[in-house]
Amino acid sequence: GAVVSQHPSWVICKSGTSVKIECRSLDFQATTMFWYRQFPKQSLMLMATSNEGSKATYEQGVEKDKFLINHASLTLSTLTVTSAHPEDSSFYICSARQRAGADTQYFGPGTRLTVL
Amino acid sequence: GNSVTQMEGPVTLSEEAFLTINCTYTATGYPSLFWYVQYPGEGLQLLLKATKADDKGSNKGFEATYRKETTSFHLEKGSVQVSDSAVYFCALSETGTASKLTFGTGTRLQVTL
Numbered sequence: 001g002a003v004v005s006q007h008p009s010w011v012i013c014k015s016g017t018s019v020k021i022e023c024r025s026l027d028f029q030a031t032t033m034f035w036y037r038q039f040p041k042q043s044l045m046l047m048a049t050s051n052e053g054s055k056a057t058y059e060q061g062v063e064k065d066k067f068l069i070n071h072a073s074l075t076l077s078t079l080t081v082t083s084a085h086p087e088d089s090s091f092y093i094c095s096a097r098q099r100a101g102a103d104t105q106y107f108g109p110g111t112r113l114t115v116l
Numbered sequence: 117g118n119s120v121t122q123m124e125g126p127v128t129l130s131e132e133a134f135l136t137i138n139c140t141y142t143a144t145g146y147p148s149l150f151w152y153v154q155y156p157g158e159g160l161q162l163l164l165k166a167t168k169a170d171d172k173g174s175n176k177g178f179e180a181t182y183r184k185e186t187t188s189f190h191l192e193k194g195s196v197q198v199s200d201s202a203v204y205f206c207a208l209s210e211t212g213t214a215s216k217l218t219f220g221t222g223t224r225l226q227v228t229l
Contacts, residue, residue, distance in 0.1 A: 004159065034216070043120075043205070043219040044160075093159065103148050103167070103215045107160035 003027055004096050006108035013084055014116055021079045021111045023094030029074035030096035034105060035067075038091040050077050084115045118143045122206050122220035129196055129227050137191040137223045139180075139206035147208040149173075149182055149189040150217070154203045163191075163204070196227045 003026040013019050023033055032051050036044040048064075050056040050071035058064045066088075068080040077096075081088055091112050095105035123138040141147065148167045152160040164173030169184035178193045189206060206220040 006159075032215075041221070043221045044217075046216055046218075049216065095160075097215060103165070103209055104162055105215065105217065106162075107152075109157070109159040 002098065002106040004030075004094065004106045004108040006092075006094055006111050008111060009109065010112040010114075012114045012116065015085050016083055018080055018082045019084055019113060021081075021092055021094075021113075023077045023079070023096070023108055025075045025096045025106070028096075028098050028106075030077075031074065031099055032097040033071055033077040034095045034097070035069060035077075035079050036093040036095070038093060038110070044093060047079075081113065084113070086115045089113055089115045118147070118208060118210060118218040120206050120208055120218055120220035122204075122223050124221075124223070125203075126224040126226055129225070131198055131227055131229055132195045133227075135191070135193040135196045135200075135225065137204055137206075137225070139189045139191065139220060141187050141189065141206075141208050143187075143208055143210055145210045147210045149180070150207045150209070151178070151180055151189070151191050152205040152207060152219075154205065154222070156202070160205065196225070198227045198229060201225055201227045 007022045035047045038044045047062045048056045048058045056069035071077040093110040095107045119142045150165045151163040153163045154160045164175040166173040166182035172181045180191045203222045203224045205222045207217045209215045
């Protein structure tokens with residue numbers, strides 16, 4: 001149980017275009033979803049926390065107008081990278097928490113974004 | 117702020133060798149501590165956790181003890197297998213922070229026959 005999927009698993013796009021990444025909790029309802037970014041050989045950096053039905057909370061230094069997060073249902077959150085540039089190329093990972101107060105997050109397999 | 121420091125990898129061991137991956141942390145409060153594992157091509161999976169000082173988390177033969185006095189949470193396994201080859205991440209979450217995780221940089225383990 002507690003499976004989280006991401007789609008797509010990888011995407012290549014041209015500079016200036018927007019890319020949407022989906023994160024789904026397949027067998028549970030997620031009150032909270034988290035979005036991380038992982039650079040090569042570096043740790044996961046939390047970008048934002050999203051609660052179903054409310055605005056996402058962004059970490060310091062993360063541009064909310066560039067990384068649009070929508071958590072429209074208890075099983076789906078989306079991250080849209082708007083006007084992507086090569087420096088946005090990275091590995092984006094989502095996770096989901098089953099209920100408020102739980103300290104365990106379930107992670108998706110990640111999405112590799114390459115911006116040409 | 118919070119931080120987690122892990123030993124740099126890669127760590128290469130022969131099968132049945134003893135494993136230790138060091139992890140130390142800095143936190144202002146009383147964090148919960150975690151080890152996550154990422155197998156090739158897969159997402160991070162929770163391996164074990166400990167929520168208070170002196171707790172020992174264990175799973176699949178791996179163990180880690182929450183040492184408040186040394187602010188450490190070292191991962192150990194007595195006899196590794198080839199199937200343990202993966203990247204291991206130490207992480208913490210602090211009470212009252214909506215369970216936001218702070219990760220270490222990860223340590224790649226390669227186990228050979």
